[in-house]
Amino acid sequence: NEIIYKDIDFKIKNEEAIDENISKKDIRPVNRYNVFLFVIESLRKDYINESVAPCLSQSREENIHFKNSYSTANGTHLSWFSIFYSTYPFNWTGYKNNWEKGAPALKLFKSIGYKINVLSSADLKYHNMEKVIFGENAALADSFVSYKEKQAWARDKRAFADLKGQVSSIQDNNNLFVVFLDSTHSEYNWPDDFSPKFLPVKKGINYLKFAYSNSDLSLLKNRYSNAVNYLDTLFEDFFAHLKKAGLYEN
Numbered sequence: 001n002e003i004i005y006k007d008i009d010f011k012i013k014n015e016e017a018i019d020e021n022i023s024k025k026d027i028r029p030v031n032r033y034n035v036f037l038f039v040i041e042s043l044r045k046d047y048i049n050e051s052v053a054p055c056l057s058q059s060r061e062e063n064i065h066f067k068n069s070y071s072t073a074n075g076t077h078l079s080w081f082s083i084f085y086s087t088y089p090f091n092w093t094g095y096k097n098n099w100e101k102g103a104p105a106l107k108l109f110k111s112i113g114y115k116i117n118v119l120s121s122a123d124l125k126y127h128n129m130e131k132v133i134f135g136e137n138a139a140l141a142d143s144f145v146s147y148k149e150k151q152a153w154a155r156d157k158r159a160f161a162d163l164k165g166q167v168s169s170i171q172d173n174n175n176l177f178v179v180f181l182d183s184t185h186s187e188y189n190w191p192d193d194f195s196p197k198f199l200p201v202k203k204g205i206n207y208l209k210f211a212y213s214n215s216d217l218s219l220l221k222n223r224y225s226n227a228v229n230y231l232d233t234l235f236e237d238f239f240a241h242l243k244k245a246g247l248y249e250n
Contacts, residue, residue, distance in 0.1 A: 012094035018104050027112050032173040033250050035114070039083065039178070040231065041076065041122060041185035045069050047228050052198075055236035076185075077127035084133050096128065102135030106176075114176045115142040119163055121155035122180040152182040153190050153230060160234045164241045173250050183231045188223045190230035197229050198222040 048056050072082035078089035084103035085095060101107070106116060116134075118141045124130035134140045145162060147155035159179055166177070183189060187205055190196065202219035212220065242248040 010091070012091060012098055015099045015101060019101070019107065022104065022107050022111050025108075025111065027108075029112060034167075034170065034173050034247070035109075035176045037176065037178045038181060039080065039122075040181045043184050043228065043231075047225065052225050052228050053232040055232045055239065059235070059239065076122075077129055080129055081132065096132055099132070100136055102131075102140040103133050106134065106140045109176050110140060114174050116140055116176050116178065117142060117166060118144045118178045118180075119159045119166075120144075120146045120180040121152060121159050121182040122185070124180065151189055151191075152185060152187070153194075153227075156181050156183045156231060156234060157191070160238050164238060167242065167247060168245060181231060183227045184224070188220075188227035190226055194226075194230050194233075196222075196226040198225040201226060 047053060048060060050057050071079065073079050073089040075089075078092055081087075081092045081095070082089055084105055085091070086105060087095075109116060118134065118138070124133070124146065130138055134144070138144045143166070145159075147158050149155045149158065159181065163177060163179060199222060200219055201223040202216060205220065205223075239248065
């Protein structure tokens with residue numbers, strides 16, 4: 001279906017004016033909850049199903065979810081920008097070159113007393129996104145951990161391990177956890193001790209090859225499904241940790 005936007009604002013908003021507007025808001029949440037924002041690279045909605053991602057599929061059905069979802073762009077930095085700035089990707093360059101203190105949504109969280117904790121498996125130096133999202137020297141973040149292991153699955157695993165540790169030590173409900181995950185990107189990978197559910201798989205991906213046969217595409221899709229399935233097991237373990245610690249409901 002075609003979606004037509006009649007009134008698109010191409011103007012870059014003034015950062016100082018937005019900051020002043022945020023500072024004037026008197027927002028007092030009736031109930032405070034810890035907030036988790038998981039930004040999962042290249043995750044397709046149609047793969048969140050009982051076969052590929054049973055944990056995420058069940059979680060979706062048990063909670064508020066959106067029937068329709070739309071991607072603002074097909075590139076990483078533009079998608080990240082739209083998530084955190086709540087604006088169209090064609091404004092990317094203007095904001096990147098003119099804003100210094102990070103995303104307005106995160107500033108709003110800070111203004112009402114939330115701590116921002118970042119754990120990133122993805123490379124936030126890409127297109128200088130660390131500064132674009134979290135400001136100069138990631139000033140909006142109260143804690144910032146970036147992982148450097150070669151394999152994406154290893155970075156994701158460490159991110160969840162550290163997240164469990166951070167969650168176990170929190171004293172109140174004023175935390176925003178921003179977690180970037182990467183197993184579903186690029187090579188679609190998982191650890192050697194993980195039993196892939198979808199076989200056979202393509203051993204690797206040749207990005208110089210612009211066309212694949214139907215049989216090769218099937219193997220690539222299996223590889224992607226296994227990467228999603230592995231990530232789903234990390235979520236399953238994390239949700240179980242929250243429930244065991246009595247933190248799931250807040």
